[in-house]
Amino acid sequence: MVFDNPVLPGFYPDPSVCRVGEDYYLVTSTMEYRPGVPVFHSRDLIHWRQIGHCLTRPSQLAPERFPSSQGIYAPTIRHHDGVFHMISTNVSAGGNFYVTARDPAGPWSEPVWLEADGIDPSLFFDDDGTVYFTCQSPAGAQQSTLDLETGKLLAPLRLIWPGTGGSHPEAPHLYRINGWYYLMLAEGGTEYGHMETIARSASPWGPFEGCPRNPVLTHRSTGVLPIQSVGHADLVQAPNGRWWAVCLGVRPNGYPKCHHLGRETFLSPVSWDAAGWPVFGRAGRIEPTIDGGDWPTQPWPPEPARDDYDGPELRLCWNFLRHPRADELSLDERPGFLRLHGSAVTLDDPGAPVWLGRRQQHYDCEAWTALEFSPQRQGDEAGLTVRMNERHHYEIAVTRGAEGARIIVRRRLGSLRAVTASAPLHASRVLLGVRADKDNYTFGYRLNAEDVPHWLDSAETRYLSTEVAGGFTGVYISLYATGNGQPCAPPADFDWFEYRWEGIPPA
Numbered sequence: 001m002v003f004d005n006p007v008l009p010g011f012y013p014d015p016s017v018c019r020v021g022e023d024y025y026l027v028t029s030t031m032e033y034r035p036g037v038p039v040f041h042s043r044d045l046i047h048w049r050q051i052g053h054c055l056t057r058p059s060q061l062a063p064e065r066f067p068s069s070q071g072i073y074a075p076t077i078r079h080h081d082g083v084f085h086m087i088s089t090n091v092s093a094g095g096n097f098y099v100t101a102r103d104p105a106g107p108w109s110e111p112v113w114l115e116a117d118g119i120d121p122s123l124f125f126d127d128d129g130t131v132y133f134t135c136q137s138p139a140g141a142q143q144s145t146l147d148l149e150t151g152k153l154l155a156p157l158r159l160i161w162p163g164t165g166g167s168h169p170e171a172p173h174l175y176r177i178n179g180w181y182y183l184m185l186a187e188g189g190t191e192y193g194h195m196e197t198i199a200r201s202a203s204p205w206g207p208f209e210g211c212p213r214n215p216v217l218t219h220r221s222t223g224v225l226p227i228q229s230v231g232h233a234d235l236v237q238a239p240n241g242r243w244w245a246v247c248l249g250v251r252p253n254g255y256p257k258c259h260h261l262g263r264e265t266f267l268s269p270v271s272w273d274a275a276g277w278p279v280f281g282r283a284g285r286i287e288p289t290i291d292g293g294d295w296p297t298q299p300w301p302p303e304p305a306r307d308d309y310d311g312p313e314l315r316l317c318w319n320f321l322r323h324p325r326a327d328e329l330s331l332d333e334r335p336g337f338l339r340l341h342g343s344a345v346t347l348d349d350p351g352a353p354v355w356l357g358r359r360q361q362h363y364d365c366e367a368w369t370a371l372e373f374s375p376q377r378q379g380d381e382a383g384l385t386v387r388m389n390e391r392h393h394y395e396i397a398v399t400r401g402a403e404g405a406r407i408i409v410r411r412r413l414g415s416l417r418a419v420t421a422s423a424p425l426h427a428s429r430v431l432l433g434v435r436a437d438k439d440n441y442t443f444g445y446r447l448n449a450e451d452v453p454h455w456l457d458s459a460e461t462r463y464l465s466t467e468v469a470g471g472f473t474g475v476y477i478s479l480y481a482t483g484n485g486q487p488c489a490p491p492a493d494f495d496w497f498e499y500r501w502e503g504i505p506p507a
């Protein structure tokens, strides 16, 4: 069986995986987006489908306005005694916590908050019933034992392994394999120096002996490889004894290298050498196409490209920005439409605009929406935005100019904000779209679904990249409404939204 990486394209960083019988479950970080921490299910580690989120209620994730790339960091998922545990850090409010569920689709429990500094927490359930809590510290992996009932650490955190000297030792995971305790660690920072190292000991407290081949996974100093920044890995063993790892990585584009889809989830086969150390992929490298050998696959039916907003709930791919929307978004005020009541908050505010987004997961893709909106005041605006953060986004929108409604393309890049194309609009219904390739977004509109698009303007992808915009997230394609400083007078009604990537030829 040959498979393509990433197995979860788009902004799905810091993956963690566990197995229950023949089923695998995976979680990733969500930062300022909600609901928090998506849960994916797979039968083969290659094909994943989302089944829920861990953090769906304000009591789990308070409606605070997390700055971009803050909020929910690196989760770990483990299953023990019929219960799933997801442990993570809210770096903006509260620190480390865990939630539990018997059904990984949810609902998940209220959070149990821990008194422990450090990010990237992890749990390990030993055979004797001891529960280990391991997390990052600036000096390396630190650890304590934990009373799961109360969330109390049973001893002060103790440094157990400093790593191999790389910067940012983080994301420690402890495992027991063949009688050894293995401690795996990310080092080098999540950027191009990222790597994964491993050590082992007869005791969970060390002393840990590092693998002589460390780092066991890295693409640092291999600028030509199409996948970069690999690290932050988690191991899992299949029922047939085979080992695999998930990790994060990026797919840079162009020169100088940039990536705008975020840190994505990759899968690597893992074998063990004669001395009992893991070998990731091919000699510590992960390729875009991997021959996984004899391995049965179980794909899921494809997700529909179009959302008609006919159902009572939003599909799991949709996220809110910083705030769980209640009053400002409705699927039943106008049946068959997603209705947004734009607030005063603008797309440039580090607040919570009325916004609903899905990840851009493919370099070559096209997204369209049908919008019914009649702006009444200058400032009333609704449309489609391609967002990295509040300082780096592009939109095609309907707004009101001096002579009536207009379609505009706007770019917000750092301190620059400019409308770069516009056209008058004499209808209350319009289709707005964006076509993406590796290098450009091209924005257009149609008055009828059968029309050829009027392409208005193009803008470079690289200015929405992590290298330019900073942060830990990736681009979202989103619907929004705003009054730009005052509530938007009319509602914005979106009839449907479509995201296509298969069969889209490169522009």
Ligand code: 6LW
Pocket: 013, 014, 029, 073, 074, 119, 120, 170, 171, 186, 189, 190, 232, 248, 472
């Ligand atoms: C995460 C840290 C990291 O907590 O990035 O790649 C941070 N590693 O482990 C945010 O995702």
